[in-house]
Amino acid sequence: MNARTSRTRSLGQRIRxxxxxxxxxxxxxxxxxxxxxxxxxxxxxxxxxPDAFDDVKFG
Structure with a gap:
């Protein structure tokens, strides 16, 4: 794998x-x-x- 492919994959993962x-x-x-x-x-x-959201009360 060359450097460009590795950099592109990393950029794609960041965007995702x-x-x-x-x-x-x-x-x-x-x-x-x-x-x-x-x-x-x-x-x-x-x-x-997700457990922290259990304490939220809706009006």
Missing amino acids: SMTDAFGGIAACAAAAEAGKRPPRAALEAAGIA
Whole structure:
């Protein structure tokens, strides 16, 4: 494997990771606005511990 292929793969992984994080954040925001608990996968993608969200109370 040459350096360019390795660098491209690394860039692709970074972009995918950022996309997953922003998608998780958007899903969490949409669920919170609807007064619902976000899915566990969305919380993990956003970097929020799913168990920590259990204490959140909705109006």
